Amino acid sequence: MKKVENLxxxxxxxxxxxxxxxxxxxxxxxxxxxxxxxxxLLHKYxxxxxxxxxxxxxxxxxxxxxxxxxxxxxxxxxATLPKSGTxxxxxxxxxxxxxxxxxxxxxxxxxxxxxLIRFDFDIMYKTPPQSSIIFPKIFATHSPYDALPxxxxxxxxxxxxxxxxxxxxxxxxxxxxLENNFEGENEPSTIEEALEMFIKxxxxxxxxxxxxxxxxYASLKDPKKVLFLKYEDIKGDTLLYVKKIAEFLGCSFSKExxxxxxIEDIVRICSFEYLKNLEVNKDPSGEFMNVKYSSFFRKGQxxxxxxxxxxxxxxxxxxxxxxxxxxxxLTFEIFTSTQEHAHDD
Numbered sequence: 438m439k440k441v442e443n444l445x446x447x448x449x450x451x452x453x454x455x456x457x458x459x460x461x462x463x464x465x466x467x468x469x470x471x472x473x474x475x476x477x478l479l480h481k482y483x484x485x486x487x488x489x490x491x492x493x494x495x496x497x498x499x500x501x502x503x504x505x506x507x508x509x510x511x512x513x514x515x516a517t518l519p520k521s522g523t524x525x526x527x528x529x530x531x532x533x534x535x536x537x538x539x540x541x542x543x544x545x546x547x548x549x550x551x552x553l554i555r556f557d558f559d560i561m562y563k564t565p566p567q568s569s570i571i572f573p574k575i576f577a578t579h580s581p582y583d584a585l586p587x588x589x590x591x592x593x594x595x596x597x598x599x600x601x602x603x604x605x606x607x608x609x610x611x612x613x614x615l616e617n618n619f620e621g622e623n624e625p626s627t628i629e630e631a632l633e634m635f636i637k638x639x640x641x642x643x644x645x646x647x648x649x650x651x652x653x654y655a656s657l658k659d660p661k662k663v664l665f666l667k668y669e670d671i672k673g674d675t676l677l678y679v680k681k682i683a684e685f686l687g688c689s690f691s692k693e694x695x696x697x698x699x700i701e702d703i704v705r706i707c708s709f710e711y712l713k714n715l716e717v718n719k720d721p722s723g724e725f726m727n728v729k730y731s732s733f734f735r736k737g738q739x740x741x742x743x744x745x746x747x748x749x750x751x752x753x754x755x756x757x758x759x760x761x762x763x764x765x766x767l768t769f770e771i772f773t774s775t776q777e778h779a780h781d782d
Contacts, residue, residue, distance in 0.1 A: 464496065465480055465489065471486070473639065474630060474640075476625070477489075477641070480492050482495065484584065484647070485580075486640060486643050486644075495557070495584075497561055498560075502586035512575070512595070513574060513595045515577040516599075517579060517598070517599045518600065518601075519606075519613075519641055519642065520601075520609035520613055521668060524550050524733045525550075525671075525709065526599045526666075527550035528707040529671075529707045532707055533682055533686065534575065536690065546717075549717060551725040556577045556578065557580070581648045582648075582655050595662065595663075596664070597664045599668060600652075600667055602740075605742050606645070608746070617728050617729065617732055628745060632746070632750065675704045676701065676704055679703055754771070758771070
């Protein structure tokens with residue numbers, strides 16, 4: 438059977454619950470598949486490697502948005518690759534959007550950020566069978582820009598994209614996957630083998646460089662629609678970027694709010710250390726889509742890759758990344774000044 442990457446031409450009829458597995462099987466048969474380093478099955482969909490269990494939800498979301506275009510006016514979409522600072526971004530955006538509403542803002546103290554701003558595929562999973570998908574005004578996605586519903590791209594919706602030093606993102610993802618053991622008894626590949634697959638772009642929502650460049654070019658084309666952010670930049674001056682995000686979303690802080698320390702308050706409450714130590718995020722029974730709340734808070738550090746990868750591997754990766762990003766104008770500082778001149782033992 439000829440493999441395809443686009444499923445828009447396939448009509449997805451409303452089916453009974455009993456028919457759903459058959460529909461899913463027929464759709465997945467049309468896509469190229471492979472396995473991630475942890476054994477998870479991935480299917481090539483719209484040019485990226487999509488975790489198999491998310492393909493059908495994303496196809497259904499596309500269909501829903503195409504039929505509901507007129508209502509997609511002022512959505513806010515948070516886009517990231519997994520483990521690029523998604524939890525932090527959700528906390529910041531939720532606090533910024535609700536900074537006038539103390540009651541709403543206080544929910545962050547008793548709820549995990551992933552429950553406050555849901556993913557597109559999570560919304561689909563929690564929608565009763567044969568029901569219309571009711572999307573909130575703000576939601577998150579891991580999908581590449583080119584894979585977003587065309588109605589989202591053509592609307593006046595705002596998109597905030599956050600990316601991270603790819604090596605740190607890789608290490609964070611690896612620990613996250615190993616801790617949650619998504620594939621049970623499967624023996625995961627070594628870290629070197631996993632990095633090789635990452636470099637080839639074989640990972641959930643990869644290739645990572647295409648993911649970043651898609652949103653990067655979209656932000657250059659229409660900076661009023663797409664705000665492109667780097668994890669490291671926000672870490673360096675969180676106050677500045679909280680104000681920048683608020684301005685982008687059209688909910689700037691008043692002079693009085695700034696003087697009263699509201700921005701500093703948001704920065705403090707949304708900090709890694711503060712969120713990690715909230716009771717809700719330490720609760721061993723707390724889960725989001727079968728993922729422990731606590732596993733969303735490992736280190737939150739920059740440059741942690743150096744504790745797990747050799748300098749020579751990192752230098753090879755740096756050359757590869759520069760080649761892939763080319764003359765796009767998008768750059769990443771993989772090394773600190775000390776690391777750049779270091780050698781492997």
